[in-house]
Amino acid sequence: MTTSPARTDLPLWPAPLAGGPLDATVEIPGSKSLTNRLLVLAALADGPGVLRGALRSRDADLMIAALRSLGATITEGDAPSTLHVTPGPVTGGVEIDCGLAGTVMRFLPPVAALADGPVRFDGDPQARVRPMLPVLAALHALGVTVSSDGPELPAHLPFTVHGRGHVAGGAVDVDASGSSQFVSALLLAAARFDRPLMLRHIGATLPSLPHIEMTVATLRDVGVRVDDSRDGIWEVTPGPIAARDVRVEPDLSNAAPFLAAALVSGGTVRVAGWPAETTQPGAMVPGLLERMGGTVSLDGDVLSVTGTGAVHGIDVDLHAGGELAPAFAALAALAHSPSRLRGIAHLRGHETDRLAALATEITRLGGRCEETRDGLVITPRPLHGATFRTYADHRMAHAGAIIGLRVPDVQVEDVATTAKTLPGFDRLWTRMLATGDEGA
Numbered sequence: 001m002t003t004s005p006a007r008t009d010l011p012l013w014p015a016p017l018a019g020g021p022l023d024a025t026v027e028i029p030g031s032k033s034l035t036n037r038l039l040v041l042a043a044l045a046d047g048p049g050v051l052r053g054a055l056r057s058r059d060a061d062l063m064i065a066a067l068r069s070l071g072a073t074i075t076e077g078d079a080p081s082t083l084h085v086t087p088g089p090v091t092g093g094v095e096i097d098c099g100l101a102g103t104v105m106r107f108l109p110p111v112a113a114l115a116d117g118p119v120r121f122d123g124d125p126q127a128r129v130r131p132m133l134p135v136l137a138a139l140h141a142l143g144v145t146v147s148s149d150g151p152e153l154p155a156h157l158p159f160t161v162h163g164r165g166h167v168a169g170g171a172v173d174v175d176a177s178g179s180s181q182f183v184s185a186l187l188l189a190a191a192r193f194d195r196p197l198m199l200r201h202i203g204a205t206l207p208s209l210p211h212i213e214m215t216v217a218t219l220r221d222v223g224v225r226v227d228d229s230r231d232g233i234w235e236v237t238p239g240p241i242a243a244r245d246v247r248v249e250p251d252l253s254n255a256a257p258f259l260a261a262a263l264v265s266g267g268t269v270r271v272a273g274w275p276a277e278t279t280q281p282g283a284m285v286p287g288l289l290e291r292m293g294g295t296v297s298l299d300g301d302v303l304s305v306t307g308t309g310a311v312h313g314i315d316v317d318l319h320a321g322g323e324l325a326p327a328f329a330a331l332a333a334l335a336h337s338p339s340r341l342r343g344i345a346h347l348r349g350h351e352t353d354r355l356a357a358l359a360t361e362i363t364r365l366g367g368r369c370e371e372t373r374d375g376l377v378i379t380p381r382p383l384h385g386a387t388f389r390t391y392a393d394h395r396m397a398h399a400g401a402i403i404g405l406r407v408p409d410v411q412v413e414d415v416a417t418t419a420k421t422l423p424g425f426d427r428l429w430t431r432m433l434a435t436g437d438e439g440a
């Protein structure tokens with residue numbers, strides 16, 4: 001970890017201070033995780049389908065471009081968030097740019113295995129260190145050839161999946177302790193395999209279980225039979241994938257920084273379209289904010305969080321919702337009592353090593369934030385302004401914005417990196433602070 005002054009050639013965004021208690025309603029665009037699952041299933045379906053309220057962001061647009069090159073036709077309807085998807089035979093002989101999107105680099109290799117030729121995968125420089133081996137080893141075990149420069153199975157991008165038009169299926173063990181996306185990836189394509197897929201998780205821990213439940217739920221919604229009755233084992237029966245006209249829920253993890261702002265600034269922030277039931281891990285956000293001093297209410301589908309400006313520390317296992325950690329680490333840095341975030345060792349393989357990044361940046365602002373084996377311990381200290389580096393990580397930018405609500409002169413590096421899942425984050429944030437009813 002380094003605490004030296006940040007030097008960056010990237011643009012700096014002066015994070016706005018909260019002028020007073022908030023009174024804002026924020027419209028959050030569609031869920032990244034749901035959009036990218038629904039796009040994959042629509043591209044493999046039996047007929048044309050529609051997504052409404054889909055996310056349009058870098059990760060979603062990379063998925064759209066990749067599925068188009070693999071043979072699907074995807075067009076915009078009356079709005080950019082309405083997507084018409086017409087499946088086609090899965091075609092090889094193409095290259096896929098994964099950017100930094102875990103959902104693209106993990107979900108598409110099993111789809112590429114169904115193609116009629118090789119599919120090469122690559123992405124951003126930072127994507128080339130994100131773990132890939134468990135999903136590629138599983139494909140290899142299912143009879144799919146995967147190659148890169150060396151003789152060994154690739155552990156990272158870039159690599160090539162040599163599609164042969166079909167995947168046998170069968171039983172396979174996967175260590176998904178590094179990412180739930182290894183499980184989701186194989187389940188999403190498995191209805192198109194020749195035989196049932198019987199997938200067993202063999203690692204010590206399994207992060208982000210809600211995201212696996214999301215995969216199972218989206219598969220069942222399109223008529224695919226999934227047996228998840230045994231812990232750590234999933235069985236998918238090959239069969240038709242129904243075409244659907246579906247509405248995508250707002251991204252509840254991206255709602256987290258906005259709702260957190262109510263605790264930091266005092267006042268109320270509302271998010272419209274909050275689902276009554278969801279598999280998104282963002283469902284944990286209201287309960288966590290209550291524990292940190294917020295008052296939460298749900299009126300119809302409008303979730304309101306009201307804060308006083310006082311933030312309590314929290315001791316929490318975020319294993320199920322690791323993507324929430326940056327926002328909650330930022331809140332913890334502003335709390336009046338210590339916090340411990342546990343169960344999130346796998347965040348070291350996210351967009352950046354998020355544990356190191358959060359510890360470095362909170363420390364740079366004068367805070368005390370220490371890495372543990374599986375998380376962070378954050379002890380309150382007075383903070384001061386400085387550059388808050390973001391490491392191409394959208395959720396680091398959210399964290400810097402939260403701290404900047406209270407700490408003058410926080411300069412968030414490369415706020416445009418938020419376009420990964422929420423283009424226009426800075427505009428939405430500034431409008432929220434203008435305390436009116438604002439939309440995306």
Ligand SMILES: O=C(O)C1=C[C@@H](OP(=O)(O)O)[C@@H](O)[C@H](O)C1
Nearest residue numbers: 033179180181207208211322323
């Ligand atoms: O399947 C998904 O859509 C996701 C699963 C999670 O990944 P990990 O299990 O790697 O944390 C989550 O952090 C990521 O933002 C999205």
Ligand SMILES: C=C(OP(=O)(O)O)C(=O)O
Nearest residue numbers: 100101102103323350351
């Ligand atoms: C871990 C994340 O993304 P990805 O889908 O790229 O893994 C995230 O959005 O927090």
